[in-house]
Structures are given as C-alpha cells and as structure tokens.
Amino acid sequence: MPRPRSTTTPKTLYRFEGGLDLVDYLVSLTQHDIHENREVRIGEVTGRLVTGRFGSDQPEWAPFIQSITDVAVDLPSALPFAVLLVPMPPWTYAIACGSGHHLLDDQMMEQGFGLMFGIRRLDPDRLGTLARTALDATARHVETSFPGGSDIGGFDLERFGELVNRVGGLADLSGLTYDRDNAKPCRIKTSTSLTVPLARDPRDLLRDLAVIGEIVDRADDDSPLQFIGQIRAVKPGHPRYSELEQRLAEALGGDDRFGPLDVAWPANVVRAADDAYSFAVSGGGGALFAAPLEIGDVLGLLTAVPVEERVAEIARVRVTPCADDAGVEALAAATPLRKWVSFETTIDSVRYCYHHGGWVRIGEGFVEQLHNQVGGLLSRRSALSFPLWTPTGKQNDEHLYCRQAASQLGGIVLDRDLATTPLHKKFELCDLVGPSGEIVHVKWLGGAPAASHLLTQAQVSAESLRFEPEALVEFNRRVAVADPTLVKSDGPTTVVLAAAGRPWNVDRLFSLSQLSLLRLDQRMRRLGLRLEFADIPYVAKRKRSTLAA
Structure with a gap:
C-alpha cells in the first residue's frame, strides 16, 4: 500500500521587516538564469515567486586540477533555486529552496530569527547540535553534536562570553500543521533562518507562518534557553545599525558622550602587538607611533576626518606592529584600523559593543546581571x-x-x-x-x-x-x-x-x-x-x- 503523502515538508524560512516591495528583499537577478519572477496567490495573500538556476561554465577548482595534472576539467554545472516571498504585515517571510538563500539580501534579514523560535520551542533536554563563537581575542568557533540528544549542560556552554550561532534538536511544534497531523517529535534547525516542517496547503501555510510569528514575538521569560538570545551579532540590516555607526563615528572624533572608546588588539596580531616597539600606519596620510598603541594615537588620525567618513576611514587605514622604532621590521601583517578599536554604547537600556570590526548586542537586563557577577x-x-x-x-x-x-x-x-x-x-x-x-x-x-x-x-x-x-x-x-x-x-x-x-x-x-x-x-x-x-x-x-x- 503506498505511503500517504505528508501534509508538511521541511523548509528553510527567513524573516524580514515588512513594508517594502517584495523584489527589494532580493539581490540583483540579472546575472542568473531566471525561469519565473512573478506574483503568485497563496490563499488570500499575494506573494512573489522567483525560480531559476545559478550556472557555471566550470568549477572554480578546475584550474588547480589542470595545473597539477595537465588534465582539463570541463564540468559545467547548474544549481536550481526557488524563493517564495510572503508578505504578512508587519513582516515579510521568505521560503528558500535549493540555493535560493543566495538570492536573499542577508543585510536586510532579521538576524537570529530562527534562534528566537528555538529558544521558545526547543526541548532543552533533547538538543542535538550547538555552534558558538567565543567573544574574545581568539574568536574560537566550536560546534558540538549529540546524535541522541543532550541537555544544555552537556554542551559545556559558557553562558558568559560566547555567541550562540546555531542550535538544533527536538522541538514543540504545537499550533503548526505538523503537530496536527503527526504524533512523532520533530527535529528542527535554528539560526538566522528556521528549518521546520511547513504545510503544503496554501491556507495552512499562512496559518503556520502566523503561528511562527506569534511564537517568535512573544516573551521568552519562561524559557531555560533564554540566555542564548541575550548576546547577538548586529548586522547592517538591524534597525539600530545606522545609529550605532553614527555614535562610533562621533567617538572616533573624541566625543565621549555615547560611551568609552579604547584600543583592542586584533586576534591575528595579539602576540606581535605585545612585542612591538612601534606601530606603522598606512593610509590616511600615514604615521608611526611608539609602543604601546594608545587610543589618543587613533583619535589623532581621525579628528580631522569629516564625521560621516570616519567609519569608512578605519576600514581603509591599516596598522602594522613593528620590531624596530623605524616601522620597518613588521612583526605581523597590516590589519585594518577598525579591528584595533573597541567601543561601547547604550540605547534604550541595551548595551552594544563594537569589537573586532563588528557589533554585538548585549540584551536587556544582562548588563546589570553581568555587572553584579563581575563585581562579586x-x-x-x-x-x-x-x-x-x-x-x-x-x-x-x-x-x-x-x-x-x-x-x-x-x-x-x-x-x-x-x-x-x-x-x-x-x-x-x-x-x-x-x-x-x-x-x-x-x-x-x-x-x-x-x-x-x-x-x-x-x-x-x-x-x-x-x-x-x-x-x-x-x-x-x-x-x-x-x-x-x-x-x-x-x-x-x-x-x-x-x-x-x-x-x-x-x-x-x-x-x-x-x-x-x-x-x-x-x-x-x-x-x-x-x-x-x-x-x-x-x-x-x-x-x-x-x-x-
């Protein structure tokens, strides 16, 4: 007897802030072989479907094989993709199939969307995978897996100082179509995206998206995994990103109204910076500073730069630790000045930290908790x-x-x-x-x-x-x-x-x-x-x- 067709299928889901034309959530389509790019009806909602393929005349590794073996590799390939955009104010959801995620503008997508669902619905005693990055000079990345599942303690997660990037495991999917039609627990994957069974029926799919949105937007106070969401990376699409960059620009000119600015050694030059006798600056007019490099040196490079150009300037200017006082004997590679700067600021009781060239958000209430623990x-x-x-x-x-x-x-x-x-x-x-x-x-x-x-x-x-x-x-x-x-x-x-x-x-x-x-x-x-x-x-x-x- 043939197996009955499932009413759901695992799909990868992303979320964006709504209100834009649906094509604005996609990167340029001109360089791809597009098969469909049109409006579609999904129940009562008008969405947009884009399908096609990424083509390649030969793999990027073909020249290497030929250089070693003198054998030409002629293996053209095509990667099919589909993206279905579904507006459900105040959000827009995107379902990506195949290589469809490459079409989505990752600077606009809601960072940590899938993790927020996982914090509220993953079984904390039956987690399968967890990936995290250390918030220190090492930027150490660790991924741990338990095929049979484990509680959160089994992952040896350091609740302070580690950014959780991805979590997977068995989850409570009550309210979704899957739960209605299946008695078996389901394994999901959560990160910025959410991989979860979604309904095949258009109207059921809209209900699934609405339920997912309600789950993500509700408070997570009762979740034992709440701490996972307290430290998050902040990307350019974040609603506070422009304000954060503006505050950083002001601080780079010596304005301390918004928070402290200091020097931080990049992970790749920590030992060299400690042994350096001088620091050579290339770009921005150049300079040479005696060790140790201090924040006053950085400010001296930027105070004459217009405020709107300072953040771009620290990406262009590079710093090299040197073993001599003439800035000739380099101890390490030249590193962008943006990785030598640390800055902290608070907006609406949330602390944001600029570190190693990127922003990190430390959640509400967490700063006070952190302050109390360190004080003790x-x-x-x-x-x-x-x-x-x-x-x-x-x-x-x-x-x-x-x-x-x-x-x-x-x-x-x-x-x-x-x-x-x-x-x-x-x-x-x-x-x-x-x-x-x-x-x-x-x-x-x-x-x-x-x-x-x-x-x-x-x-x-x-x-x-x-x-x-x-x-x-x-x-x-x-x-x-x-x-x-x-x-x-x-x-x-x-x-x-x-x-x-x-x-x-x-x-x-x-x-x-x-x-x-x-x-x-x-x-x-x-x-x-x-x-x-x-x-x-x-x-x-x-x-x-x-x-x-």
Missing part, C-alpha cells in the same frame, strides 16, 4: 601587599617592577623566563611566585589590550600547568632553585592577577573584558584553581612621545 568576582582579593610602581619609561619597566615586588614580598621572579612545552613554544609560567606559592601575573592596565593579554597569559599558564607534565616539572625546577619550600607536587592552587594603571573596578572595565573575566574564572575553577585580584599602587605614567613618521 573582583571582591575576591589577594592578601599580598605590593610596593609602589613608579614607571621608568624603559622597555623592561615591568621586569624591573617584578624584581622590586619579589624582594618586598619574599617571592620569586619568573618574568621573561620563558618555558617551552610540546603545545607551547614560548610562554610565561608567571611573572612572580608569591611567598605561599601563589602564581602572580603582573600588568600595567593602560587599556583593553593589556587586560586581554593578562587574562590570556593567566589562562595559558594555568592550563599548561594542569595538562602538560613538562610545564609543571619545569615550573617546580625553577622554583626549587630559589626556594625548595615553595614546591608543590600537584602545582599551585591560587592565581593572582595584579594590576597597576587602573584598579580592578567593574565600572572601569569594558563589557567584553568583564565577559572574558567570567570565562577565565570558570576555567580556573574547572582546573581546581582559585582566582584572586590585587591592586598595585602606582604613579601615573607620563604620555610617551610619538615617533617621527
């Missing part, structure tokens, strides 16, 4: 009492201070004494070993990059000592030379972050730095380590001179 963490103070740090202006200023501190504390200096393991060629185990065996990392916090470097140094050190036997053996050997009583067979149990230049105060830290702190504390606790903080008394630094261009 920073109250965990070390009992160590540090001497006054008077800057010398020399390249080895930090090392000179570490020697002074070790003498007063009765500790051991390991600053600049680099270790090597199979996983890490060169890294600092710590700057100081305290009188009770504490690992102490010392830094002058001149800005966000220094804080990021300090946290990264602490994390690499802690993980190496816990997971790499060679690191612990080397650490204990160096400690034993100076004071055998401080050697612990299982390694240190306390890590101290000691900072000068600014106090450990939650009001003085960027939101993304606060997220990184919470993530670091989580990792330390998993490693059996206690994280503590110390404020180093200091004399303020004098502004260092700018090198001649």
